[in-house]
Structures are given as structure tokens and as C-alpha cells.
Amino acid sequence: MVSREVTLHFDTSAVKVASRFDSIRKWLLIGVALLFLGLFILVPLLAVFSEALKKGVQLYFAALIEPNAWAAIKLTLVTAAVAVPINTIFGVIAAWAIAKFNFEGKNFMLTLIDIPFAVSPVIAGLVFVLLFGSQGMLGPFLAEHNIKIIFAVPGIVLATIFVTFPFVVRELIPIMQDQGTDEEQAAITLGANGWQTFFRVTLPNIKWGLLYGVILCNARAMGEFGAVSVVSGHIRGLTNTIPLHVEILYNEYNFTAAFAVASLLALLALATLVIKSMVEWKTQKH
Secondary structure, eight states, X not given: OHHHHHHHHHHHHHHHHHHHHHHHHHHHHHHHHHHHXXXXXXXXXXXXXXXXXXXOHHHHHHHHHSHHHHHHHHHHHHHHHHHHHHXXXXXXXXXXXXXXXXXXXXXXXXXXXXXXXXXXXXXXXXXXXXXXXXXXXXXXXXXXXXXXXXXXXXXXXXXXXXXXXXXXXXXXXXXXXXXXXXHHHHHHHTTOOHHHHIIIIIHHHHHHHHHHHHHHHHHHHHHOOHHHHHHXXXXXXXXXXXXXXXXXXXXXXXXXXXXXXXXXXXXXXXXXXXXXXXXXXXHHHO
């Protein structure tokens, strides 16, 4: 009996020690994660806003409403307004085809969708220059018909579409695969046509995942630098997006204006993070 009590006491002590060790390890890992986030995310964000407001609020807003800055902001919004809807439509169609049907070349299509993740944006921009530039494959034809793509807004839009099109489709494929086809088949059996099945069955089931993909796509579209830098030509007031305008201001040692414009991208990132968290919460609740 005494031996059993000693063993029980020893086991209880061992459990307490293990539990205390797990608690210390948990808080240590949390502390390391918070330290990392603080050093590499929070501190740079604070530095951006600190430098932007260093010389006063008046100069801060003056940098934002300056004509070239305002032109860059408008071009960024226009680019995102074109690229995001196109990628949303493509993402839904491609995800629906891949998740709901079996066909020849399915794996090849998945590989093509992942290309923008594997290829450097600078290389992607160079490909567009080789295709649509004045010395490119389609250059003479475009020049003959007075169509300008490279060093113009169409080239920026095309480059942005290329680097952002995987976001929506890659977000929807696992959701649609997990849901299967039972509900769609039931709707068709009850007399619904293809469009009715999509809008009344498929779309409500994927709406939060779709919104999540659109948010990520929009954030990348507004912040894209590499591919857009290659095809834009850096023409002030015409082909500079916000990231390109920030680079020009910084290279000219106009640090206050550069950080002021950069703060817009920082605010966009924070807003995207908040909306993303809300969508994730809604998705988990759903």
C-alpha cells in the first residue's frame, strides 16, 4: 500500500513537472514569435509612419495630393479595378472545372496556374517586353495598328493580371473539392439549369473563400513592383504606380514624400489584414 502511494505521488509530481515544462515552452515560443513579429513587421511599419509624419502633417498630405503622386494612386486603383475582376472570373471558372470535373490535361492546367508563383515577376515583365515591345514578336503588328502596350497602361494591367491570377483559383480549389458535387447533382435532378445551380448552390458555398481570394489578389495587384517596373517605362504621371513612385522619390532623396506615399501601401496592408481576419472568422464560423 505504501509503495502504491509513493508511486502515485511520484506520477503526480512528474505530471506537474511536465505540465510546467510545457507551459514554459509554450510561453517561450509565443515570446519568440512576438519578438520576431515586432522586429520585422511592427518596427518597420512604425518607421514608415514616423518618417512620413516627421516634417508635419501638412507636408504629409502635400506629398499625397501632388499631381504625380495622385496620378500614381489613380493608376494603381485602375489597374486593380481591371485585374481583380478578370482574375476573379477566371479563378471561379478554373476552380470549378478542376474541382468538379475530370479531364485530360487537368494536372497540366494546375501547373500552368502555379507558374506566376514559380517565375520571378521581373522575368514575367521581360516576357511581355519580348512579346509586345517594339522589337518583340508582335511589335511590328502593334506599331502598324498604332497599339501601344509596353510602356503604357495596357502593359501594366497585363503584367498585374499575370502575377495575381493564381490567388483566387488556388483559394477556391480545395474548398470546392471538399464540398464535392452532391449538392449540384441534387439541384440538377430537381430541374435546375447550369446557371441556377451555380448561383443558388455553388456560389453561396464558396462565397467566403472567394472573398478571401479576392482580398489577397487585390493586395498583390496594388503592391506589385517587379513585373510592373519592367513594362511601365517609369513615365511620371502616366505609367508610375504607387510602388514605382515611391522608388523614384526615394532615389531622389525626397524621403518625406517617399514614406508618405509608402504609408498608403502600409495602410492598405493593414486594412487587408483586418478584412482577411474577418473573412477567416466568418469562414470558420460557417
